[in-house]
Amino acid sequence: MGLFLLWFFFGIGIIIQAVYLLAIFGRTAWFNSSSxxxxxxxxxxxxxxxxxxxxxxxxxxxxxxxxxxxxxxxxxxxxxxxxxxxxxxxxxxxxxxxxxxxxxxxxxxxxxxxxxxxxxxxxxxxxxxxxxxxxxxxxxxxxxxxxxxxxxxxxxxxxxxxxxxxxxxxxxxxxxxxxxxxxxxxxxxxxxxxxxxxxxxxxxxxxxxxxxxxxxxxxxxxxxxxxxxxxxxxxxxxxxxxxxxxxxxxxxxxxxxxxxxxxxxxxxxxxxxxxxxKYYRGEDKRKIGLFPLSHGLFWIGGLGLLIYFGISQQWEQFSAVLGIILLRSFLVFRIFTSASKKVQGSATPMNILVNDFMYLGYFWVLGSVSYQAKDIQWK
The missing domain is CATH 3.90.550.10 (Spore Coat Polysaccharide Biosynthesis Protein SpsA; Chain A)
Structure with missing residues (x-):
């Protein structure tokens, strides 16, 4: 059952992440300014x-x-x-x-x-x-x-x-x-x-x-x-x-x-x-929320599978999961680098792959705290 859940999380994460990275974020990353x-x-x-x-x-x-x-x-x-x-x-x-x-x-x-x-x-x-x-x-x-x-x-x-x-x-x-x-x-x-x-x-x-x-x-x-x-x-x-x-x-x-x-x-x-x-329209909350949700499922499932297959020494499955993780990492790097060039005219240093992993804690921890906060002020 545990292995099934890991594959389920990983699979759902892969599908939704692919939609965001290619079909949605790709619109900005590969935007044609002369169109x-x-x-x-x-x-x-x-x-x-x-x-x-x-x-x-x-x-x-x-x-x-x-x-x-x-x-x-x-x-x-x-x-x-x-x-x-x-x-x-x-x-x-x-x-x-x-x-x-x-x-x-x-x-x-x-x-x-x-x-x-x-x-x-x-x-x-x-x-x-x-x-x-x-x-x-x-x-x-x-x-x-x-x-x-x-x-x-x-x-x-x-x-x-x-x-x-x-x-x-x-x-x-x-x-x-x-x-x-x-x-x-x-x-x-x-x-x-x-x-x-x-x-x-x-x-x-x-x-x-x-x-x-x-x-x-x-x-x-x-x-x-x-x-x-x-x-x-x-x-x-x-x-x-x-x-x-x-x-x-x-x-x-x-x-x-x-x-x-x-x-x-x-x-x-x-x-x-x-x-x-928290005050956005429901459909817009879903637009934003699906990406970090799938991001979390991808990493939880992926890391869980790597640990499981590593311990059980099932190296073919280990290599397949690792290959998918590396492929997504390459895609994330290309999307962010291209988007930075399109938006700013140059690619700024941003530790893309490290920060992509850090995003796990950022959204869920800071997002939850911000959602419930009552001490918000401008200046």
Whole structure:
């Protein structure tokens, strides 16, 4: 009975993993960027770049000049100063004297039963001059001066409501950073691949575009005001469809964020991100959950079979199981390497095979803790 269960787990894991790696993630890994052309109907519609910032003096000092290097004619920048106690307000006043298209609004307090970042974003969107809103964070940097043009093109030119972009993290030489690179590419494989399959379910607020008019018609964050986080993925999860959403898979349309330096900081951040997942639609939970479930079954069954056949010295069966594990490992390596090149323009160091095994504990342990957490907060 035990041997049957091991084969059953291993077999189910192989089948589902093959579907995800080849049929789903392969859409991103082997994406053909020339397969779609823009209609180019309204290339110069105004865009508002929106940044919600809480005590982000140092990051804004670098970001704001960088934003005004963008090669796009009609845009302004709106910074929502959310209850900052550092020198953010003075910096914004000085910057507005230098950059006439920089605007700011200040949040002095957050109403009860409303989460801080959603309130800040809502206020910023309400007072924005333009209907096309491009969101990013204060600790993010556009990877090129074409960021605005390329990220907003599906909304401006093709009539889409949402365009979903990639936001990576700066590369550093540490085990934590290589895990961050791996997990960020895996997340992109999920939401890009399903988006390319006309079944979008999330986006990241560090690089997200949608229309102000749609946001207002949807009554802002109605139904998710009380949830910490989710201003990006839950909002997209509620309203994105295959018809109204586009994936922007172009290294020039990316942003790059400052990565966490310690495991403690990273785990706090990821707990907030994973917590929002409990509020996804049921079908989207299944999209996400089937991959780690099959991943776990594959490794439990595979390692169990290797141990059993090794002890009983059944080397033919041992070799067959080991061969399947090595084949999957090769496929995972190729998928992640290719996806990194497609998404970022280059393959970042991420210890792919080691981190693939570490993912066993990451999803089930941190995911379970995040699902039940009640101490989630933005800043």
């Amino acid at each position: 779609k052309s823009s209609k180019n109907q309204n290339p110069e519609e105004g865009v508002t770049v929106l940044v919600a910032a809480h005590n982000e003096f140092h990051n804004l000092k670098t970001l704001i000049p960088k934003l005004f290097e963008q090669d796009y004619g009609k845009f302004d920048v709106m910074v929502v100063n959310d209850r900052s106690t550092d020198r953010t307000k003075r910096l914004l006043e000085e910057m507005m004297a230098i950059y006439p298209r920089l605007r700011s609004v200040t949040v002095k307090y957050t109403p009860k039963h409303v989460t801080a970042k959603k309130f800040a974003l809502t206020l910023g969107i309400k007072v924005s001059k333009n209907d096309v809103i491009l969101l990013t964070d204060a600790d993010c940097m556009p990877t090129s001066n074409q960021w605005i043009r390329k990220m907003t093109a599906p909304v401006r030119e093709d009539g889409r409501t949402f365009s979903l972009g990639f936001s990576g993290y700066a590369v550093k030489s540490s085990l934590l950073n290589r895990w961050i690179q791996f997990e960020t590419i895996l997340t992109a494989l999920f939401y890009f691949s399903f988006g390319l399959w006309n079944a979008p379910f999330m986006g990241v607020g560090r690089n997200l575009c949608y229309r102000r008019s749609f946001f207002m018609d949807a009554k802002a964050f109605k139904g998710i005001w009380h949830i910490e986080g989710g201003d990006d993925d839950l909002f997209v999860n509620q309203y994105a469809t295959g018809k109204n959403t586009a994936i922007v898979l172009d290294p020039e349309a990316n942003t790059t964020s400052i990565p966490k330096e310690t495991w403690k900081e990273y785990l706090v951040q990821k707990k907030r991100h994973l917590h929002a997942g």
